Amino acid sequence: MGPPCFFDAMNKVFIQTYGCQMNVADSDEMFAHLAARGAVLTDNLDEADTVLINTCTVRDHAEHRAVSFLGRLNAWKKEKPGRVIIFAGCAAQRLGKSLQKKYPFLDILSGAKDIEHFSDTLNASGLFGAPGASGQQPAPGLTGYVTIMRGCNFACSYCIVPSVRGPIKCLDSHDILQEAARKAAAGAKEIMLLGQTVNAYQNGPVTFADLLNRVSEVPGVERVRFTSPHPIYFTPEFLNAVKENPKIARHVHLPVQSGSSKVLQEMKRGYTREVFLEKIRALKECGFNISTDIIVGFPTETEDDFQQTLTLVDEAKFFIAYCYKYSPRQGTPAAQMEQLSQKVLEERLDILLNKVRGLSDTAYQAQVGTVQEVLLETENKGRSSSNFWVKTKNSYPVGSIVRVEIEKADGTLLFARD
Ligand code: SF4
Structure with missing residues (x-):
């Protein structure tokens, strides 16, 4: 631990966040506790007094980047006595105290499971004063991210998340609504539940559908999105509950990962190809536009399994498919299996990328002639409820919603007749 360091109101905090939108929301939450102790944000590392690194461990690469940034901070810390380094999140959880042995200049370690106790962690460190009135907090922009649950009850055989984040813990719905109201009051028009x-x-x-409907009623909230869902929780009850609420955005990012039921079982995904197709059929009936993630080259994937992924892409008619080569993650069951060669992985990825290329162009073309509500992120460009980018002819206030007819599509941009 470094020397005691009680900052005045000008403790400047530099935040480096790796990974997903949940990490961005977690960084905001951790900063709120620092702000309550008089901290302000800076985007200049040289003038910072404190560095908060919020880390990701989903891939080796993300973890290495965070740890190597931490290593480089040794020199930064020596430049000015009393500087503080906080290493938080998933890599902090996975690597644990071994980090403090290797990097003795690290002051505070706060794993992903401890983020909700971050205030206690700051108090226990003795490096910050007691929390007072809440200070400056980052402006949310048009989209306010609100974490509603942490952890995961699945154990997908390629994924490290459950071992670092633990089982599901749902946050109190009153706290979630308060957070959504705070973000809306600070200017957010769209709330993304995470x-x-x-x-x-x-x-x-309180079910997920109840929560979506309640958040959509918060004054100032025009649209509600959510990520990342799992197919099995899209029940008929959910669809009935959200059907009547136009504030619930009609786009969902729903990772399928493989088109083969055999591979899905070996991945322990909890659904078959048929169940997935049935879920997306029901979602599309409610107007949802669907994007996905696909992994090629899972250790047990045969040529026939891969062909099934290709036919699933044809059947599902995704909006966008993000495709990845399987990459073994140390500490997961799939990493212990015999791996396919890189050559096979690369060939399959090429074939799949050729197949999915143009999917979004087709989806954009299908919007021509429809009427869309566009939430403007600039004076003349914004996103429709189903997540298509739309350009208007006229200018409107940023943050307003305009109802426009789509005149034409060009690549991944729609042009409105307004
Ligand atoms: S559902 Fe599977 S892939 Fe997603 S976080 Fe949980 S274990 Fe990982």
């Missing part, structure tokens, strides 16, 4: 399996949310009698 969780590893976000649609598994259930806290007492």
Whole structure:
């Protein structure tokens, strides 16, 4: 631990966040506790007094980047006595105290499971004063991210998340609504609800659908999005509950990972190809536009399994498919299996990328002639409820919603007749 360091109101905090939107929201939450102790944000590392590194461990690469940034801070810390380094999040959870042995200049370690106790961690460090009135907090922009649950109850055989984040813990719905109201009051028009399996949310009698509807009623909230859902929680009850609410954005990013039921079982995804196709058919009936993630070259994937992924892409008609080569993650069951060669992985990825290329162009073309509500992120460009980018002819106030007819599509941009 470094020397005691009680900052005045000008403690400047530099934040480096790696990974997903949940980490961005977690960084905001951690900063709120620092702000309550008089900290302000800086984007200049040289003038910072404190560095908060919020880390990701989903891939080796993300973890290495965070740890190597930490290593480089040794010199930064020596430049000015009393500087503080906080290493938080998933890599902090996975690597634990071994980090403090290797990097003795690291002051505070706060794993992903401890983020909700971050205030206590700051108090226990003795490096910051007691929390006072809440200070400056980052402006949310048009989209306010609100974490509603942490952890995951699945154990997908390629994924490290459950071992670092633990099982599902749903946050109290009153706290979630308060946070959404705070973000809306600070200017957010759209609230993005976050969780590893976000649609598994259930806290007492409050279901995920209830929560979506309640957040959409918060004054100032025009649209509600959510990520990342899991297919099995899209029940008929959910679809019935959200059907009547136009504030719930009609786009969902739903990772399928493989088109082969055999591979899905070996991945322990909890659904078959048929169940996935049935879920997206029901979602599309409610107007949802669907994007996905696909992994090629899982250790047990045969040529026939891969062909099934290709036919699933044809059947599902995704909006966008993000495709990845399987990459073994140390500490997961799939990393212990016999791996396919890089040559096979690369060939399959090429074939899949050729197949998915143009999917979004087709989806954009299909929007021509429809009427869309566009939330403007600039004076003349914004996103429709189903997540298409739309350019208007006229200018409107940023943050307003305009209802326009789509005149034409060009690549991944729609042009409005307004
Ligand atoms: S659902 Fe599977 S892939 Fe997603 S976080 Fe949980 S274990 Fe990982």
